[in-house]
Amino acid sequence: MHTDGNAIAGVLEEVFARDVTATDRVCQSCRARRAIGAHRLFRGAGMVLRCPACGDIAAAIVAVEQGYAVSIRGTWLFK
Amino acid sequence: MAFTRGFRGRRSDVDPARLPPGQYETKDFPVLSAGPTPHTPLDEWTFTIDGAVGASRRWSWEDFTALPAETLTVDIHCVTKWSKFDTTWTGVPVSALVEGTSPSGEHVVAWSDGGYTTNLPLADVLDGKAWIAHRYGGEPLDPEHGGPARLLVPHLYFWKSAKWVRGLTITEHDEPGFWEGYGYHNHGDPWKEQRYWSD
Amino acid sequence: MSWRHAAIAEVRPETAHAKTLVLDVDGWPGHRAGQHVDIRLTAEDGYQAQRSYSIASAPESPRLELTVERIEDGEVSTYLVDEARAGDEFELRGPIGGYFVWHAGLDGPLVLVAGGSGLVPLVAMLRHRRAARDMTDARLLLSARTADDVLYRDELAALGAGDVAVRLTLTRAAAPPPEFPEAWTRRIDRAMLEELGPAPGTGARIYVCGPTPFVEEAARLLVELGHDARSVRTERFGPTGG
Numbered sequence: 201m202h203t204d205g206n207a208i209a210g211v212l213e214e215v216f217a218r219d220v221t222a223t224d225r226v227c228q229s230c231r232a233r234r235a236i237g238a239h240r241l242f243r244g245a246g247m248v249l250r251c252p253a254c255g256d257i258a259a260a261i262v263a264v265e266q267g268y269a270v271s272i273r274g275t276w277l278f279k
Numbered sequence: 280m281a282f283t284r285g286f287r288g289r290r291s292d293v294d295p296a297r298l299p300p301g302q303y304e305t306k307d308f309p310v311l312s313a314g315p316t317p318h319t320p321l322d323e324w325t326f327t328i329d330g331a332v333g334a335s336r337r338w339s340w341e342d343f344t345a346l347p348a349e350t351l352t353v354d355i356h357c358v359t360k361w362s363k364f365d366t367t368w369t370g371v372p373v374s375a376l377v378e379g380t381s382p383s384g385e386h387v388v389a390w391s392d393g394g395y396t397t398n399l400p401l402a403d404v405l406d407g408k409a410w411i412a413h414r415y416g417g418e419p420l421d422p423e424h425g426g427p428a429r430l431l432v433p434h435l436y437f438w439k440s441a442k443w444v445r446g447l448t449i450t451e452h453d454e455p456g457f458w459e460g461y462g463y464h465n466h467g468d469p470w471k472e473q474r475y476w477s478d
Numbered sequence: 479m480s481w482r483h484a485a486i487a488e489v490r491p492e493t494a495h496a497k498t499l500v501l502d503v504d505g506w507p508g509h510r511a512g513q514h515v516d517i518r519l520t521a522e523d524g525y526q527a528q529r530s531y532s533i534a535s536a537p538e539s540p541r542l543e544l545t546v547e548r549i550e551d552g553e554v555s556t557y558l559v560d561e562a563r564a565g566d567e568f569e570l571r572g573p574i575g576g577y578f579v580w581h582a583g584l585d586g587p588l589v590l591v592a593g594g595s596g597l598v599p600l601v602a603m604l605r606h607r608r609a610a611r612d613m614t615d616a617r618l619l620l621s622a623r624t625a626d627d628v629l630y631r632d633e634l635a636a637l638g639a640g641d642v643a644v645r646l647t648l649t650r651a652a653a654p655p656p657e658f659p660e661a662w663t664r665r666i667d668r669a670m671l672e673e674l675g676p677a678p679g680t681g682a683r684i685y686v687c688g689p690t691p692f693v694e695e696a697a698r699l700l701v702e703l704g705h706d707a708r709s710v711r712t713e714r715f716g717p718t719g720g
Contacts (some may be wrong), residue, residue, distance in 0.1 A: 201423075202315070203690060203716040207530060209574045210516040213479050219576035237577030238712060244313035245358050245438040245458050255314070262462035264475040269462030283519040283568045285561045288527050289553040303525055307551070310717070 205236040208247055211261060212236070215268055226275040230254035236276070297354055298362055299469035305361040310423045313457060317392035317422075317443050324427060326376070326411065327446035330388075333381030340427065344413060346371045351410070353433040355440070356469040367417065368431055370410030373447070377405065384451040389430045392443040397456035398465070399432065399439060401449060408434060411444060436467040436474070481518060482506070484570040486562060487541060492629050496547040496595070497559050498534060503542050503570055509533055511606040512579035512599045512685065512713075515544065515572035519554060529554045532598040532687075532713075533573065536605035545629060547595040578685065578713045582612035586681035586709075589674065590618040591696045593666075593688020596715060597622075597629050600687055604637060617643040619674045621666050621692065624648055625655035632657075645674055666692065668699045678704035683711075690714040 205212070209221045221237035232253035239258050242248040246262035251274070262269040293304045321340040329335035338346070350369045356362045387404055390396045403409065412431040413420050420426030425442030432439045438458050459465050464473040472478060488500040514532045535543035548559035580588060580603045588607070590600040597620055607616060618637075622628045625648060635657040638644030647662035647670060648654070654661035662670055676682055684705060686696045693714045701707050 201310070201690060201716055203714040204712060206514070206575055206578055206713045207716070209514070209577075210479070210530065210571060213574060217479075219574070221575050221577035235577050237575070242313055242315075244311045245436075245463060246313075246461060248313045250314065260313075260461040262458070262475065264462060264477065266477075269476070271461050281520070282522050283557075284566050286519045286521050286527075286557050286568075288519075288521055288525050289551075 202240040202242050202250075204241050204252075205239040205249055207241050208249070208261070209237070211247065211263075211268065215261075215270055220276070220278075223279070224277045225251075225258055226277065227251040227254060227256060227258070228274045229256040233277075293364075297364060299356050300472045301474075302356055302360055302362040302469065305363055307361075308363060308366075308424065309357070309359075309361060311357070311359065312423075312442065313395055314393045319392050319427075319443075319445075321427060325445065326428065328376055328380050328449070329446065330448035331382060331384030331451050332449050333383070334379065336376070336380055338376075343371065343411075343428070346375065348413075349410065350414075353431075355433055355437050358436040358438055358463060358467070358469075358474050362469075367415070368410065368412040369414035369417075370412030370428075370431055372407065373404040373409040373411060373430075374406060376411065376447070377401075377449075380449070382449040384449040386450045386453045388448045388450055388454050388456060389439075389441040389444055390446055390448060391441045392445055395441055395443070395457050397430075397439050397441050398450075398454055398459055399435070400453075400466075403435065404430075404432060404447070408432065434468070436463075436469050438463060439467055479571055479574075481569040481571045483567065484517070484542075485567045486564050488564055489562065492545055493627055495559070495627070496545055496629060498543050498545045499558065499562065501542045501544065501570070506542055507573070509537055509542075509573035510579040510581055511537060511603040513573035513575045514599065515542075515570050515574060517544075517554075518569040518571075519557065520569070527554050530574070533602050534598045534605075536602060536609045538606065538609035545595070545598045547629075578687070578711050580606075580683060580685065582607055582610035582614065584614075584683060586683045587615035587617065587676050589676070589682045589684040590616070591666075591671070591674075591684065591686040591688075591700075592618065592620045593692030593696070594622060594627070594715075595629065596686075596688025596692070596713070598687075599713065600685055601630055601633070603685070604642060607642075608637075613641070615676070616641070617645070617674050617676070619645045619647070619666070619670060621647045621649060621688070623650040625651060625658075643674070645670070666696055666699070668703060671696070671699050671703055678706070682709060684709055685711050685713075687713040688715060690716050 249259040490498040
């Protein structure tokens with residue numbers, strides 16, 4: 201069961217120092233362009249954001265002692 | 280502000296000796312997953328031991344569930360800080376599955392439906408340390424908890440107990456799996472609090 | 479974005495299972511309708527739990543309000559609904575979110591589709607619309623289990639009697655309640671959304687919020703009806719996973 205990027209908006213804002221839920225991402229696998237807030241959020245040992253069109257990984261975020269280990273994929277279009 | 284009056288969280292009184300450092304006991308069984316729950320039909324399901332082995336082996340669901348299985352009760356520890364005591368599983372010891380394959384590598388990659396992987400030393404899944412579990416609490420393992428079968432390695436953080444496992448590939452070199460590649464510790468011993476890359 | 483000190487000024491029951499917490503938050507910078515906050519509770523032994531709650535109050539409201547629905551065996555919601563009282567304190571950060579927001583002055587009809595407590599951020603939008611004296615065509619479809627589960631029932635009835643089209647469907651009721659005589663009594667479907675309107679192509683801004691299965695079904699139906707997928711914004715509520 202998943203929610204969406206809105207659920208980790210706070211964490212993402214800690215990382216990017218700005219809201220990114222309205223930021224579009226172009227998927228590296230399927231080229232779909234969707235807002236981060238529309239991406240599927242899975243909570244495993246860490247947070248996994250997936251493309252809502254194809255399910256491929258958009259980001260993996262692990263809350264570590266000093267902050268976050270953030271692995272980002274695809275092209276995120278910051279304005 | 281020190282604390283929130285009256286808030287305790289979902290925890291109970293514990294025997295501290297059973298709790299690894301930094302963990303809290305829970306009576307729940309949280310469902311955590313890196314992706315959607317796969318639903319492989321049992322007549323398509325297989326389990327494979329392959330890779331750096333003399334002879335690979337593969338079982339159908341029917342063959343796999345006919346193998347001698349053990350029932351064990353263990354504590355499990357998630358890197359997200361919850362521990363659950365006295366969980367009961369039924370599964371096939373990994374040693375029994377690896378036997379007869381003549382492994383030449385010392386590492387293992389467990390791989391699952393949905394693309395999840397995790398890596399371990401081969402020694403960490405032999406000698407009574409790991410099972411492929413297909414029952415939990417006396418019932419068939421629920422898909423949201425990894426059914427039809429998952430890897431069970433209770434002495435390591437539970438992300439190593441790969442849900443929806445379909446095989447173990449023996450490797451000659453250590454190959455970091457999903458979470459090991461994204462920030463979690465390569466080994467993951469909860470008693471040494473090996474949570475992250477920096478530990 | 480740091481954690482701020484929050485204290486409960488007032489607790490207001492909404493339904494048998496939900497309460498609104500009226501908060502005083504140190505240095506609160508203001509918010510936009512649709513945004514949420516993260517709250518963090520710390521137990522005496524240092525154990526912490528964190529959850530997100532949508533802001534129920536309009537940006538114009540003097541105090542920040544959150545509506546919390548009690549989830550059976552929920553670690554934080556049971557505390558907030560059963561135990562928390564005026565004077566209790568916790569940490570809060572926000573406002574958070576820029577995707578799922580609406581403000582008066584945006585063009586296009588406003589279409590709101592809520593499942594259960596998914597109504598909370600959408601009612602903030604309606605409260606803001608009212609406070610801003612905005613005249614945007616606004617429509618709400620709320621799906622709830624029974625009439626007793628409908629949050630802000632009197633307020634919604636008043637809005638419906640005013641200039642907002644308020645439609646209700648109850649999934650576990652046998653008959654419509656008196657305040658909503660036209661309520662449906664089944665799960666959300668295409669016919670309901672079609673009747674809610676407006677028709678596709680009118681530039682509607684659509685917000686869908688609630689549990690994941692509800693949101694995905696509603697969004698799918700809206701696109702099937704012909705609405706541009708990019709005009710449908712979604713916010714899914716779900717379990718926090720521990």
